[in-house]
Amino acid sequence: MSSLKELSQRKGGITSGHRLCSGCGAGIMARQVMLAAGNYKVVVACATGCLEVATTIYPYSAWKVPWIHNAFENAAATISGVETAYKSLKKQGKIKKDLKFLAFGGDGGTYDIGLQSLSGALERGHDFLYICYDNEAYMNTGIQRSSATPKYAATTTSPYGEVISGKREFRKNITEIVAAHNIPYVAQTAVGYWNDLVTKVEKALEVKGPKFINIFTPCQLGWKYGPEKTLEIGKLAVETGFWPLYEVENGKYKINYKPQEKKPVEEFLKIQKRFNHLFKPERKEKLIQEIQDNIEKGWTELEKKEKCLN
Amino acid sequence: MSKNILHSWKNTPLASRVEEGSSKNFKTGSWRSKKPVHNKEICTNCLQCWINCPDNAIKVKDGNIDKIDYDFCKGCGICAEVCPVKAIEMKNEKDE
Ligand SMILES: Cc1ncc(C[n+]2csc(CCOP(=O)(O)OP(=O)(O)O)c2C)c(N)n1
Ligand code: SF4
Ligand code: SF4
Numbered sequence: 009m010s011s012l013k014e015l016s017q018r019k020g021g022i023t024s025g026h027r028l029c030s031g032c033g034a035g036i037m038a039r040q041v042m043l044a045a046g047n048y049k050v051v052v053a054c055a056t057g058c059l060e061v062a063t064t065i066y067p068y069s070a071w072k073v074p075w076i077h078n079a080f081e082n083a084a085a086t087i088s089g090v091e092t093a094y095k096s097l098k099k100q101g102k103i104k105k106d107l108k109f110l111a112f113g114g115d116g117g118t119y120d121i122g123l124q125s126l127s128g129a130l131e132r133g134h135d136f137l138y139i140c141y142d143n144e145a146y147m148n149t150g151i152q153r154s155s156a157t158p159k160y161a162a163t164t165t166s167p168y169g170e171v172i173s174g175k176r177e178f179r180k181n182i183t184e185i186v187a188a189h190n191i192p193y194v195a196q197t198a199v200g201y202w203n204d205l206v207t208k209v210e211k212a213l214e215v216k217g218p219k220f221i222n223i224f225t226p227c228q229l230g231w232k233y234g235p236e237k238t239l240e241i242g243k244l245a246v247e248t249g250f251w252p253l254y255e256v257e258n259g260k261y262k263i264n265y266k267p268q269e270k271k272p273v274e275e276f277l278k279i280q281k282r283f284n285h286l287f288k289p290e291r292k293e294k295l296i297q298e299i300q301d302n303i304e305k306g307w308t309e310l311e312k313k314e315k316c317l318n
Numbered sequence: 319m320s321k322n323i324l325h326s327w328k329n330t331p332l333a334s335r336v337e338e339g340s341s342k343n344f345k346t347g348s349w350r351s352k353k354p355v356h357n358k359e360i361c362t363n364c365l366q367c368w369i370n371c372p373d374n375a376i377k378v379k380d381g382n383i384d385k386i387d388y389d390f391c392k393g394c395g396i397c398a399e400v401c402p403v404k405a406i407e408m409k410n411e412k413d414e
Pocket of ligand 3: 374393
């Protein structure tokens with residue numbers, strides 16, 4: 009683990025002047041990941057999404073490392089190709105440097121359209137770290153639901169009204185889907201926990217083979233809260249058990265933080281206007297309870313995995 | 319048809335070059351409606367604000383907070399929220 013003083017002496021990989029919204033969780037996530045990677049020479053590929061678009065508006069770039077734009081659906085395929093070319097050039101003696109390979113994708117680019125290319129890259133065993141910054145919808149195109157959008161969240165394609173109360177389905181558990189590829193390192197972390205985030209990225213970069221970190225990344229525009237609340241929302245997601253911080257290292261599960269007493273999920277829900285309809289005009293107890301029960305179920309399953317698989 | 323139209327991939331430029339970190343030439347400070355004001359007297363230099371600023375707008379020198387870079391700070395208020403000793407105060411931009 010690196011201290012903040014140490015990190016502050018590193019050359020960051022991403023700088024000011026990008027056009028992410030004020031208070032955007034993706035800006036925090038990207039800075040922290042790139043600081044954690046700051047002792048290495050890295051090559052980055054970014055799937056289309058807010059991070060990619062807002063940091064590279066022509067003729068500007070906020071990146072201070074070799075960086076590749078690619079389509080929405082294939083960051084993992086692109087980085088596979090780069091890593092393979094690197095291996096070949098290294099073998100031929102044409103490259104001497106040691107490089108690390110990083111891919112960033114939003115939840116749309118990872119859980120949905122990029123799942124196939126991600127799965128392929130994991131199965132082929134490329135040496136790279138995939139970062140999914142999960143802001144729980146397609147934000148860059150105007151807040152459409154994705155398979156990461158939580159149940160009952162309102163988005164432009166899962167609105168609330170008399171017939172439905174926001175998204176009708178529970179979210180997909182991509183972290184477990186990735187873990188099922190039996191890769192050496194899989195983890196979940198969140199914006200609001202710089203220490204956990206940096207530690208996991210540093211750890212992942214030391215491991216050979218495919219690595220995956222899923223980062224809970226609040227989006228003030230899509231989740232509808234004041235920009236100063238980004239860290240608080242990340243913390244509430246963890247304190248309520250909505251987003252457990254855990255890792256799977258060579259198949260062994262470890263929950264990195266267990267709240268002594270989990271906060272009720274409504275504390276997380278009620279400060280985001282995307283869940284407004286669960287509280288106004290009248291409180292929808294059944295729906296809130298359904299979310300709460302789902303958290304308990306997920307947490308119990310995770311604890312069982314930690315107990316059996318370690 | 320204009321003579322400038324590119325006829326084949328052979329005379330298409332390979333790529334354009336964008337300087338690393340060139341977004342520094344695009345100032346985002348004008349987005350701000352509230353301005354974080356840092357008080358060095360109270361600050362313990364824990365660097366929590368620095369690590370959590372989405373815009374890399376808090377400058378650190380030798381492990382201490384040096385200044386807030388108003389050319390880029392978008393005024394989100396995260397730094398003021400996260401500061402454990404309340405050494406950053408959000409003021410109205412126009413009052414300053
Ligand atoms: C094949 C394809 N379909 C649609 C788009 C349009 N598009 C650009 S970004 C985006 C949403 C990205 O969502 P996500 O991956 O969740 O990242 P976020 O913007 O939320 O950070 C979409 C649909 C595209 N670029 N390519
Ligand atoms: S829409 Fe959301 S994810 Fe996109 S830049 Fe704004 S806050 Fe960040
Ligand atoms: S207000 Fe936001 S952008 Fe400005 S220095 Fe504080 S955290 Fe950074």
